Amino acid sequence: MAAVSFSHQVKNELARIMPPKNCCCLAEFSALLRAGGTLRISAGQPPSFYVTTDNAAVARLVFRLGKSVHSWPPELLVQRQERLQKQNRYQVWLTLPDFRDPILQQLGIIKGRRVYEGIRRSLIRRQCCQRAYLRGIFLGCGSITNPETAYHLELVLSSEGYAQEVIGLLNRVGLQARVNLRKEMQVVYLKEAEQIASLLRLIGAHRALLHLEDVRVLKEVRNQVNRLVNCDTANVEKAVSTGLRQAQNISFIADKVGLDWLPASLRQMAVVRLAYPEASLKELGDLMEPKLGKSGVNHRLRRLEEIAEELRRGKGGE
Numbered sequence: 001m002a003a004v005s006f007s008h009q010v011k012n013e014l015a016r017i018m019p020p021k022n023c024c025c026l027a028e029f030s031a032l033l034r035a036g037g038t039l040r041i042s043a044g045q046p047p048s049f050y051v052t053t054d055n056a057a058v059a060r061l062v063f064r065l066g067k068s069v070h071s072w073p074p075e076l077l078v079q080r081q082e083r084l085q086k087q088n089r090y091q092v093w094l095t096l097p098d099f100r101d102p103i104l105q106q107l108g109i110i111k112g113r114r115v116y117e118g119i120r121r122s123l124i125r126r127q128c129c130q131r132a133y134l135r136g137i138f139l140g141c142g143s144i145t146n147p148e149t150a151y152h153l154e155l156v157l158s159s160e161g162y163a164q165e166v167i168g169l170l171n172r173v174g175l176q177a178r179v180n181l182r183k184e185m186q187v188v189y190l191k192e193a194e195q196i197a198s199l200l201r202l203i204g205a206h207r208a209l210l211h212l213e214d215v216r217v218l219k220e221v222r223n224q225v226n227r228l229v230n231c232d233t234a235n236v237e238k239a240v241s242t243g244l245r246q247a248q249n250i251s252f253i254a255d256k257v258g259l260d261w262l263p264a265s266l267r268q269m270a271v272v273r274l275a276y277p278e279a280s281l282k283e284l285g286d287l288m289e290p291k292l293g294k295s296g297v298n299h300r301l302r303r304l305e306e307i308a309e310e311l312r313r314g315k316g317g318e
């Protein structure tokens with residue numbers, strides 16, 4: 001069986017939440033139908049909705065919500081996929097006696113005598129309902145990338161007007177969503193880990209939130225380790241390049257005036273540095289006869305560089 005995506009896991013978690021209050025059930029059902037459902041109106045036929053999903057938990061939730069907000073029990077169809085490794089698809093149908101059924105107005109699908117593009121205000125007046133509504137939208141048309149790969153959560157909506165209303169609702173709960181056009185669909189998305197975490201918290205995806213926080217901590221630690229390693233590498237590189245520069249300066253002295261011209265203490269230092277341009281000060285000190293401390297080595301190397309500098313400027317020697 002194919003690996004279950006993070007999106008699928010989050011939806012599994014969310015679909016198991018049944019809102020305790022009627023106001024929230026209506027809000028969540030409305031959002032689910034709007035974002036994930038299709039309204040079918042044809043002449044001579046009773047109007048009906050259907051929601052198609054490959055997630056059994058989501059199908060069950062639509063069924064339960066449908067039953068709780070409407071007296072007609074919905075009908076659940078299961079379609080088996082022909083291809084291997086494909087999950088079943090579920091369709092939940094809700095057929096209404098006619099177009100004037102008040103549930104269509106309550107759900108904000110119809111306003112007056114027309115299909116309504118916006119979100120009915122009464123559905124998202126309370127905070128509890130705003131959360132339920134957002135959960136419904138995510139279940140209907142949302143997806144989230146595993147945070148190990150990237151921080152990305154999106155809602156794919158078909159109408160521009162509705163996308164703007166959804167962005168407005170996200171704003172009201174303190175989230176700044178952006179929108180992109182993809183194949184004539186409006187993709188409302190969140191990119192920052194902080195914002196995604198807030199949304200998960202609001203809609204009650206607590207396990208998903210824990211996973212996100214774990215990944216964030218891990219990434220942070222990994223970055224710190226990388227920074228330390230890079231910093232260490234930089235120090236080593238700096239030391240090596242200093243050693244090479246000193247060896248070059250010593251070669252210059254040797255070419256210009258010969259190392260014998262140097263006083264004995266500096267001559268020995270020069271020979272050792274030339275032989276080991278990449279050695280550390282401590283290693284150089286150990287190679288000296290008698291051994292020399294780091295500051296002594298440092299002092300002599302600096303003196304050698306000064307001499308090279310003086311020779312370059314034409315002083316000393318000859």
Ligand SMILES: [Zn+2]
Pocket residue numbers: 021022023024025126127128129130132
């Ligand atoms: Zn509510």
